[in-house]
Amino acid sequence: MDAVRVGVLGCGNVGAALVRLLTADGAGIAERTGVRLEVARVAVRDASRRRRVHLPSGCLTGDAAAVVTDPGVDVVVELIGGIDPAGTLVRTALEAGKPVVTANKELLAHAGAELFEVAARTRVDLLYEAAVAGGIPLIRALRESLAGERITRVMGIVNGTTNYILTRMAEEGASYADALAEAQELGYAESDPRADVEGFDAAAKAAILATIAFGAQVLAGDVFREGITRITAADVAFARRLGYVVKLLAVAERPDKDDEEVAVRVHPAMVASTHPLATVRGSFNAVFIEGDAVGELMLYGRGAGGMPTASAVLGDLIDAAHNLRTGGSGRTTTLAPATIRPMDELCSQYYLNMDVVDRPGVLAAVSTVTAENGVSLASFEQEGLGDDARMVFITHKARERDIQDTLEDLRGLDVVKRVGCLLRVIGPE
Secondary structure: OEEEEEEEEEHHHHHHHHHHHHHHHHHHHHHHHHEEEEEEEEEEOOOOOOOOOOOOOOEEEHHHHHHOOOOOEEEEEEEOOOOOOHHHHHHHHOOOOOOOOOOOHHHHHHHHHHHHHHHHHHHOOOOOHHHOOOOOHHHHHHHOOOOOOOEEEEEOOOOHHHHHHHHHHHHHHHOHHHHHHHHHHHOOOOOOOOHHHHHHHHHHHHHHHHHHHHHHHHHHHOOEEEEOOOHHHHHHHHHHHHHEEEEEEEEOOOOOOOOEEEEEEEHHHHHEOOOOOOOOOOOOEEEEEEOOOEEEEEEEEOOOHHHHHHHHHHHHHHHHHHHHHHOOOOOOOOEEEEEEEEHOOOEEEEEEEEEEOOOOOOHHHHHHHHHHHHEEEEEEEEEEEHHOOEEEOOOOOOOOHHHHHHHHHHHOOOEEEEEEEEEEEEOOO
C-alpha cells in the first residue's frame, strides 16, 4: 500500500495528538481504512524546543512554507490557527493541488469563501470537521448525512469554556469571576479569555454551521454576538428557580420556513430544563438540529481537547487521502452570500432584572413603559427591600427592537436605579 505523506503545520495539543495517533496506530488505521498515512514533515514555531511526542527523524522544521511546497508532502494539515499566515499557507497548498485539512474556525469564518473557491477550482479537498465542536462529527453529519434535508434550525453549545463557567455558577453558586478563575486554572480558559467569554469563538463556529446548514455563505461579521460577562450568580439562581438553565448558545435558523432569510446569533439564553441542551454540563458541547423531514437530532461530546479534536482531523485526513488516491474530491462548492435577517426583527421571550426604588407605584410605572412598546409581561416578582429591591420579569414573545426600546425607556424612569441583565428565553412559548 503506497503511503500518503502528511505535512502537519503546528504541533501544539492537537498537532501532537494527531502525530501520536498516526505513529502509534498507523498499521491499525491502514487495516481499518485501506489508507496508509505517514508523517512526512512537521512545522513548528521553535524547532529547537523539546516536545512530548516522538517525531520521525528529520521531519521537524521551523519553515511552514517549506512544508507546504515540499513535493514529498501529499496532504497538508493546518493546525496553526488564526488568519495569517495560516490563510496564505492553506491557499498555497490548494493552488498546488494538495488537499488541506484544517481545524481553523477563525480562518474559515472570515476567509472561507475565498478558500473554498480555490479548492473548487483546483478540484481538491478543503475539509474542516475539527473546526466546530472538536471531536463531535457535526460537519460531516450536516454536509453528508443531512445533505438532502431542509434544515430549519441549528442551535447548540459550541464553547466548552463558557459552558464550564456557567455550569459552576449554576451548580455551586460560584460568581462569574471565581468560575472563570477556576476554568483558567484547569486549562479550559486562556489567560486572556475574551475570545471565549465574549462570544467570538462561538460566533466563528456559528458562521460555519450556518453556511453548511443553509447552503449560503455566512461570515463571522454577520453573526450577532453577546458574551457571558454580565451574567451574575443571581441571574443563574433565578433562572433555576423558574425551571431554566443559562447557556451560551449559537443559533442559526430560518425564522420563516417559506423565507430564505437566515438569522445567526450567539448570546446567553435561559433554556428550559426540559430541553436536551439544558443537561449538557461542564466543558462538553452539544448541537441540536431541526429539519423538515428528520425532525429533531442532538449530537453530543467533547468539544475540545487534543485527542478528541485530533480524532476529527484524522477522519478528514482519511477522506482526503482516499480522494487523492482515486482522483476525486469532496463536494467543495462556491456559495452566494446569505441574506441575513437583522437582529432587531428577532422574536423571543426575554428575561430582565432591574434594581428599583422600594416604594408604591414601581410596577405600574414599569408596566406602562412595557405596554407602550408593545411588550407583554408573562411573569414578574420583586426581591429584597429598601436599597436591595430588585424587580425581575419574563415577557411573552416580543420583537428585539421593541425590547431594546423598552430598555431605553426604563433607564429613564426615576424609580429604576439600574437595568441589569437581559436574556433571551428558549422555552415553551
